[in-house]
Amino acid sequence: MATTNTGAGGPAQLVLTASVARRYYLDGRSKVEIAEEFALSRFKVARLLEDARSSGLVRIEIGHPGTVDVELSARLMEKLGLTHCVVTDTPDDHPASLREHLGVAAAELLSEVITPDDVLGLAWARSVSAMATALQHMAPVPVVQLTGALARPGADDSSIELVRDVARTSGGPAYFFYAPMAVPDAATARALRQQPEVARAFSLIGSVTKAVAGVGAWAPEQSTLFDSTSEAERAELASRGVCAEVSGVLIDIEGNTVPAGLTERMIGITAAQMRAVPEVIGIVYGTGKTLAVLAAVRSGMVNSLVTHSTLAEALIAEAER
Amino acid sequence: MATTNTGAGGPAQLVLTASVARRYYLDGRSKVEIAEEFALSRFKVARLLEDARSSGLVRIEIGHPGTVDVELSARLMEKLGLTHCVVTDTPDDHPASLREHLGVAAAELLSEVITPDDVLGLAWARSVSAMATALQHMAPVPVVQLTGALARPGADDSSIELVRDVARTSGGPAYFFYAPMAVPDAATARALRQQPEVARAFSLIGSVTKAVAGVGAWAPEQSTLFDSTSEAERAELASRGVCAEVSGVLIDIEGNTVPAGLTERMIGITAAQMRAVPEVIGIVYGTGKTLAVLAAVRSGMVNSLVTHSTLAEALIAEAER
DNA sequence: CACGATGGTGCTCATATGAGCGGGGGGTGT
DNA sequence: ACACCCCCCGCTCATATGAGCACCATCGTG
Numbered sequence: 117m118a119t120t121n122t123g124a125g126g127p128a129q130l131v132l133t134a135s136v137a138r139r140y141y142l143d144g145r146s147k148v149e150i151a152e153e154f155a156l157s158r159f160k161v162a163r164l165l166e167d168a169r170s171s172g173l174v175r176i177e178i179g180h181p182g183t184v185d186v187e188l189s190a191r192l193m194e195k196l197g198l199t200h201c202v203v204t205d206t207p208d209d210h211p212a213s214l215r216e217h218l219g220v221a222a223a224e225l226l227s228e229v230i231t232p233d234d235v236l237g238l239a240w241a242r243s244v245s246a247m248a249t250a251l252q253h254m255a256p257v258p259v260v261q262l263t264g265a266l267a268r269p270g271a272d273d274s275s276i277e278l279v280r281d282v283a284r285t286s287g288g289p290a291y292f293f294y295a296p297m298a299v300p301d302a303a304t305a306r307a308l309r310q311q312p313e314v315a316r317a318f319s320l321i322g323s324v325t326k327a328v329a330g331v332g333a334w335a336p337e338q339s340t341l342f343d344s345t346s347e348a349e350r351a352e353l354a355s356r357g358v359c360a361e362v363s364g365v366l367i368d369i370e371g372n373t374v375p376a377g378l379t380e381r382m383i384g385i386t387a388a389q390m391r392a393v394p395e396v397i398g399i400v401y402g403t404g405k406t407l408a409v410l411a412a413v414r415s416g417m418v419n420s421l422v423t424h425s426t427l428a429e430a431l432i433a434e435a436e437r
Numbered sequence: 438m439a440t441t442n443t444g445a446g447g448p449a450q451l452v453l454t455a456s457v458a459r460r461y462y463l464d465g466r467s468k469v470e471i472a473e474e475f476a477l478s479r480f481k482v483a484r485l486l487e488d489a490r491s492s493g494l495v496r497i498e499i500g501h502p503g504t505v506d507v508e509l510s511a512r513l514m515e516k517l518g519l520t521h522c523v524v525t526d527t528p529d530d531h532p533a534s535l536r537e538h539l540g541v542a543a544a545e546l547l548s549e550v551i552t553p554d555d556v557l558g559l560a561w562a563r564s565v566s567a568m569a570t571a572l573q574h575m576a577p578v579p580v581v582q583l584t585g586a587l588a589r590p591g592a593d594d595s596s597i598e599l600v601r602d603v604a605r606t607s608g609g610p611a612y613f614f615y616a617p618m619a620v621p622d623a624a625t626a627r628a629l630r631q632q633p634e635v636a637r638a639f640s641l642i643g644s645v646t647k648a649v650a651g652v653g654a655w656a657p658e659q660s661t662l663f664d665s666t667s668e669a670e671r672a673e674l675a676s677r678g679v680c681a682e683v684s685g686v687l688i689d690i691e692g693n694t695v696p697a698g699l700t701e702r703m704i705g706i707t708a709a710q711m712r713a714v715p716e717v718i719g720i721v722y723g724t725g726k727t728l729a730v731l732a733a734v735r736s737g738m739v740n741s742l743v744t745h746s747t748l749a750e751a752l753i754a755e756a757e758r
Numbered sequence: 759c760a761c762g763a764t765g766g767t768g769c770t771c772a773t774a775t776g777a778g779c780g781g782g783g784g785g786t787g788t
Numbered sequence: 789a790c791a792c793c794c795c796c797c798g799c800t801c802a803t804a805t806g807a808g809c810a811c812c813a814t815c816g817t818g
Contacts, residue, residue, distance in 0.1 A: 127505050127523040135510075159769085178462070180451070180492075189456075190459045193456055480797075481797075
């Protein structure tokens with residue numbers, strides 16, 4: 117260390133290094149050219165540039181003016197091994213505005229990555245609804261409903277219309293059905309799954325290539341499913357390590373599926389089917405969901421994320437622990 | 438086309454580009470490695486990086502925290518074709534503080550570039566004095582006085598001691614003499630040049646390899662020589678195009694030596710001898726000297742500069758005209 | 759003074775990289 | 789529908805580049 121520059125060597129060395137760095141980085145000349153120009157060996161030039169970078173004389177910044185924090189996106193993508201990742205630098209003041217912004221970002225992402233050969237699956241979540249609302253253009257693909265809907269009391273979402281809306285924007289066929297996400301008993305669930313529309317949608321799940329879902333944490337207000345579950349069941353599932361919920365599938369902190377009675381009463385995609393989908397985009401906001409997102413990613417069920425900077429930073433910090 | 442990205446694509450493209458750029462610039466991976474990692478062709482990677490740079494997604498800045506503006510130094514060096522160049526970003530408030538700072542910078546530069554094989558020549562100038570004061574270490578080399586001293590009224594400079602001081606710091610022999618820079622007539626000058634000490638110093642001028650000088654502009658307060666010249670002579674020389682003065686040599690705006698009666702009455706290095714010195718470092722401050730510095734550099738008598746940012750910028754602007 | 763440590767330099771050779779080319783593929787205008 | 793055009797992609801081959809090595813000067817030390 118402590119080679120020559122910056123701390124030692126003197127101003128001439130410093131200026132020479134700066135000149136070389138300027139020629140190389142800003143003017144785009146090759147090292148050989150620079151070597152000839154300055155009457156140095158190309159090795160010397162390479163070493164100067166090396167020094168210039170390591171000493172901080174040359175600073176390289178990545179970023180762009182806009183709502184997408186590309187740098188953070190790239191870091192999060194790398195850290196979690198994601199397929200795609202979009203992090204907005206929206207200030208996380210109000211959940212609704214956050215959801216709206218992420219909806220726009222997710223819509224852009226989706227319309228970018230969807231190709232005419234894809235089959236799109238949508239899980240029910242408010243954030244996915246927000247995306248549907250923001251969606252403006254998309255290749256015509258089949259759109260498949262992956263889970264039953266779960267209306268929350270006083271919901272203003274046109275949630276049931278989600279799949280139809282997206283299909284309309286897309287121009288492709290819609291495979292949707294009217295059913296709740298969870299029903300009181302397994303028999304009812306089985307019966308519902310026999311329903312023609314449900315069966316039709318479910319038969320397509322295996323061919324879904326891209327899906328969009330929300331990620332819930334197993335806590336109040338952090339998961340629609342949690343909120344619509346009985347007190348006893350909540351506690352029991354929590355005690356069995358349930359940490360996150362993705363399209364009705366329960367996951368523990370390690371990313372393992374947690375089998376439960378609840379599962380049999382669900383109308384929706386299974387964990388195995390979910391994992392089989394090549395790309396699942398999770399739209400998530402709120403730092404309270406940090407561990408849940410980590411779990412969802414570890415489970416292999418979610419491999420792309422659309423989120424905001426504070427959660428992204430929390431995820432990176434947590435993943436580094 | 439006008440979505441979010443650099444001009445094409447969507448957020449995924451943007452983030453991919455950012456990831457690639459991060460891996461390349463920040464992590465220093467090769468393009469081939471990146472291509473493998475992202476399952477792209479290396480050409481694609483190269484094109485992404487190309488886009489990232491041209492679109493401004495990747496910003497490269499050169500600079501360092503300190504008093505030396507390396508970026509500006511490099512630019513000025515390139516623009517004027519200098520051998521060395523040090524530009525301090527000292528705010529040019531008061532000439533004395535400026536001189537002091539430049540003295541420090543010049544001292545650092547000199548001690549860096551002087552090797553034991555050099556022979557150092559010093560012209561008389563306050564800025565050179567400032568350098569001498571700031572000088573702390575230097576290879577032991579002979580130090581040669583290049584011009585007579587020119588004390589200005591009420592001078593507090595220990596100017597005559599300049600050569601001796603530097604030689605003392607250096608540890609090498611000092612070749613100095615007590616004589617004024619200009620005398621009333623050519624005969625006196627010739628006689629003075631015969632003086633043993635003067636002759637001894639002058640005999641060494643041919644072997645001087647590095648020299649330090651000030652640069653004066655042919656205007657009041659901009660040149661010691663000007664200030665000690667008669668009104669008539671000032672005007673006459675000005676009318677003959679004299680623009681700058683370096684160690685007693687007069688130069689016009691084109692960089693040509695201006696022959697004058699004054700020249701014959703000078704005790705000091707000649708223009709030809711000056712040009713023969715491989716490296717002459719000029720220490721200059723004050724934007725009023727912009728044209729003078731340009732002339733001095735064009736003349737080939739000065740090929741390194743120690744100056745401050747505003748003058749450096751003025752020089753670049755002027756050189757671009 | 760001899761010694762090894764140290765750091766800086768330029769070399770060789772395998773590899774990475776750039777410039778320019780041709781070949782689709784999809785959108786467009788008639 | 790057809791031809792056309794433009795853009796994007798990956799190839800070839802000459803060149804630039806990096807890793808490691810051997811050499812040399814310098815310097816502190818026994």
